[in-house]
Amino acid sequence: MQKCDITNLPDAEFSFIPENAPKFATYTLKNFRNIQQLKHLPEDVVSAIAVVGHVFPFKVNSYVTEKLIDWGNAPNDPIFTLTFPQKGMLLPHHYEIVQALLAENAPKSKLAKAINQIREELNPHPAGQLEFNVPKLNGQKIDGLQHKYNETALFFPSEGQSCHAYCTYCFRWPQFGENDDLKIATNQIENVIAYLKHHTEISDVLITGGDPLTMSAKSLSKYVLALLSEDLPHIRTIRIGTKTLTYWPYRFLTEKDSEQLLDAFRMIVRSGKHLALMTHFNHPVELETPEVAEAIQRIRETGAVIRTQSPIIRGINDDAKIWSALWKRQVSLGLVPYYMFIPRDTGAQHFFRISLVRAWEIFKEAYQHVSGICRTVRGPSMSTNPGKVQVMGVCEVNGQKVISLQFLQGRNPDWVLRPFFAEFSESAFWLSELSPAFGQESFFYEEELAELTKPIEDDCLEAVC
Template identity: 60%
Template sequence: PLIMKTHVLKQYIEPILEANIPHLKTIRIGTKALGFWPYRFLTDNDAQELLDLFKKIVDKGYHLAYMAHFNHYKELETDEVKEAVQKIRETGAVIRTQSPILRHINDNPDVWAKMWKEQVKQGMIPYYMFMARDTGAQHYFGVPIVRAWEIFREAYQKVSGLARTVKGPSMSATPGKIRILGVSEINGKKYIVLDFLQGRNPDWVGKPFFAQYNQNALWIDELKPAFSDKFFYEDELEEMLYEENSLLKI
């Protein structure tokens, strides 16, 4: 969204502010702008106008969640990024950080630990480690589920509680956000343990489930249930998707 000029972004944001929607408490903006073009907040000809818009959102009583995409700690090291982060935080916005785990780029626990520590130092909140989505580039960037969990766990062990706000590794899949909790051994056999961080049915959230161990799997659809023919949510998900498709045909 921050590729847009501020006067265009205002056309989306200001009607929301003026509507005073009772149940709306948070406005969330996800963007790579801080890492890609921090000058959006520093020297662009509408940089101050954008910061003023952020402040206006906060002053109206909304929580402005700025979801910053950083893939490597090197993106955090420039003076321009540090200044831009400070300017955003001065508006009252809260910066949370997220990134996919990417082979050839950040598939190393030391990279993640250093990145999370630096984000906390600059006043940001580590939020998510994502798995690379099952799209065209996954064959190059994808990290297997088991290896991603190992990297997350080792990085998590290297940081203080202030950085342990981060969740992951997480797959944003059709049924919801599925987290890899780890690998467990039962009766001498390895299994992958997962749960939902978000689910199409909120009752799925936080309920551990097991998959057969597969050290090469990149995505949930490459995993097989451990103790039954289907994962616990699959029948209900199938019904949901059928109902959605039926509604689309009306």
């Protein structure tokens, strides 16, 4: 694969020929050494994949290995870092524990116990996902549903709790492990519909995972038809969170139910509801192939809108030129830049994170080098327990250097777009590492947040949200 000049990408050419589609091959811990290109990498790099891959989920496929990774630049290639576990993703003492157990060929039960303990120490469900976001109906929790912000509910269909390949930064990594206690999923759409009927403030349903587009078109259509029910007129937007365009664009081109999948999209649009595909593109390389360009065109022809988002990730896209090129490329293909995120405080965040101030500097520089049509993007944003917090910048107030912040979403909608300030810090990576400016004891929302996230013990129809 040729190295990509991210500053001067060619115009898309819709020249994909279906007969050229490679056979889908998946590589996991069981068979990843069959990837021929790995034989040219140092053994310590390859062995680290096996060690770290026992803690974090690892899966990659033939499209990624053949079309996206520049093996001449591996292991420093950004897509390689994005999809193959690295030694630094585990803290040194965690790495040593797993490495030693594998070396001694420890019993499976002993290995599993150690791995589960490590996973528990890595904050598997950040931002109160299990404690505060799972709603109740008649006192019973609704499995596979989250309701944190008034207008938006997240639905996790059990058939879609996988991906075509796994991102090493993914904050949903517990969804792919063996521990069912850490998973969020359901196939009981009836309970979800019942909850939605009682909560007419919800206008948007996000079908998420994993990646819901790993499920069959038949399964997706079943859920879509339920959401299009006449009993849910307040549901105006259906979102589908996916990285399928990046990792397996043939899902929209050559699979046996590709056309049925696109028909499901058309069904949503023709019903009068808005369909938004919430896609993840982390680097311009992911938008280079004719396959992805053709898949994008076919999706857009259904009437769906494709919005794009990505965290800012050290070693992958922590460069303003990469972001400006990414946004420009997306717009040229008809996509809508939506979010730049800060990596969540879970899993291997220590490996991927950059400071909040540096993330804002990169965002600002990239934003300055794109036209207004790209400036639909918002960020850098943290998805925290109280809500989505945007880093607005560094400024000086009354002679004091501070970080300006605001909520883009909040557990209380009244918090949204209210500016607040933190003491300047070049070493803060997350909201919890910031201190209120001007000698204040707490941020304005903290007292109310404590009340909102108190456990609800009595039976009620309200979500803990």
